[in-house]
Amino acid sequence: MKEELEAISKQGLDEIASAKTMDELQEVKRNLFGKSSKLSEITKSMGSLTPEMRKEVGMKVSEIRNLFTAKLEAKEQEILESNSVLNAPADLTIPGKKVSGGSIHPIIQMCYDLNDAFASLGFEVFSEDEISSEKYAFDNLNFAPDHPARQTMDTYWLEGTENKNGAERLCLRPHLTGGSVRYLLQHGAPARFVYPGQVFRNEAVDARHERDFFQYEALIVDKDISFSSGIVMIQTILEKVFGRKINVRMREGFFPFVEPGYEIDMECLVCGGKGCKTCNHNGWIEVMPGGVIHPNVLKSANLSPDEWTGFYINIGLDRLVMMRYGVDDIRLLRSSDLRFLRQFN
Ligand SMILES: [Zn+2]
Numbered sequence: 001m002k003e004e005l006e007a008i009s010k011q012g013l014d015e016i017a018s019a020k021t022m023d024e025l026q027e028v029k030r031n032l033f034g035k036s037s038k039l040s041e042i043t044k045s046m047g048s049l050t051p052e053m054r055k056e057v058g059m060k061v062s063e064i065r066n067l068f069t070a071k072l073e074a075k076e077q078e079i080l081e082s083n084s085v086l087n088a089p090a091d092l093t094i095p096g097k098k099v100s101g102g103s104i105h106p107i108i109q110m111c112y113d114l115n116d117a118f119a120s121l122g123f124e125v126f127s128e129d130e131i132s133s134e135k136y137a138f139d140n141l142n143f144a145p146d147h148p149a150r151q152t153m154d155t156y157w158l159e160g161t162e163n164k165n166g167a168e169r170l171c172l173r174p175h176l177t178g179g180s181v182r183y184l185l186q187h188g189a190p191a192r193f194v195y196p197g198q199v200f201r202n203e204a205v206d207a208r209h210e211r212d213f214f215q216y217e218a219l220i221v222d223k224d225i226s227f228s229s230g231i232v233m234i235q236t237i238l239e240k241v242f243g244r245k246i247n248v249r250m251r252e253g254f255f256p257f258v259e260p261g262y263e264i265d266m267e268c269l270v271c272g273g274k275g276c277k278t279c280n281h282n283g284w285i286e287v288m289p290g291g292v293i294h295p296n297v298l299k300s301a302n303l304s305p306d307e308w309t310g311f312y313i314n315i316g317l318d319r320l321v322m323m324r325y326g327v328d329d330i331r332l333l334r335s336s337d338l339r340f341l342r343q344f345n
Pocket residue numbers: 268269270271272273274275276277278279280281283284
């Protein structure tokens with residue numbers, strides 16, 4: 001039996017060595033390891049051997065199997081290397097692999113679209129840090145010292161600065177407006193700029209409110225900005241974004257940094273003005289407060305209210321995205337739910 005095993009080993013190694021293609025090698029492999037291979041037959045007949053012989057033959061068989069396996073692997077590598085893909089004719093009919101890519105989040109897309117719309121009206125894009133201070137978030141903007149937004153009910157104050165005030169008391173910016181004074185201090189007037197970004201508020205979360213959300217604010221400062229040019233600007237921007245005329249209405253609104261101030265509503269595009277969950281069943285949705293810049297804010301920016309005036313608008317990006325796509329729950333925008341997000345691919 002020893003001679004027989006030697007012969008099987010020699011023949012097998014010869015067959016492996018003479019294989020030239022992967023197909024031939026697979027055929028050799030089947031012959032060497034298959035159920036009807038010589039090695040298998042020897043294994044099956046081992047029952048009739050003495051225990052000593054069985055042990056010896058068993059070891060020899062497994063030694064040969066290991067040898068075959070190693071040689072087969074080496075041969076396979078050799079064949080692969082000698083058959084470079086580049087030598088093979090390219091098959092141009094094989095279907096390509098589809099690369100699955102991500103897509104721009106609808107809020108960011110809205111932000112880009114607004115940047116384009118404002119750039120076409122000569123606005124610059126400005127950005128600043130998300131950590132601001134009481135000075136920039138409130139003092140500069142004509143917020144009274146006891147204004148409730150300064151308390152913890154709305155603003156996230158940063159630990160370690162709670163007993164300080166002004167520029168020393170730090171917070172996550174609760175709105176973007178602080179950036180307007182910073183820009184004006186750096187660049188002076190006249191100015192027209194937008195400053196998009198994320199803001200943070202300690203709000204109760206529901207279908208229309210989130211704790212952190214994107215805002216998009218714009219400010220024009222010049223010598224003769226009229227109220228009506230502010231309105232024209234809003235209508236122009238909405239038309240550019242939605243590609244058609246959008247019904248808007250203005251109500252009186254109070255914000256410390258404007259005088260007079262307005263709430264600017266657009267007709268709810270989810271329900272077409274009939275009333276739905278998104279618009280709180282009144283057919284209109286509040287998309288942007290705005291108004292004429294308050295003289296005290298101009299003073300904070302070292303500009304004379306006798307010489308300069310200006311118009312703010314603060315666009316709720318989330319709301320505009322909801323209007324554009326008919327989204328009825330603001331929480332979907334931050335849900336990271338791919339079933340939702342893939343609809344914008
Ligand atoms: Zn509605």
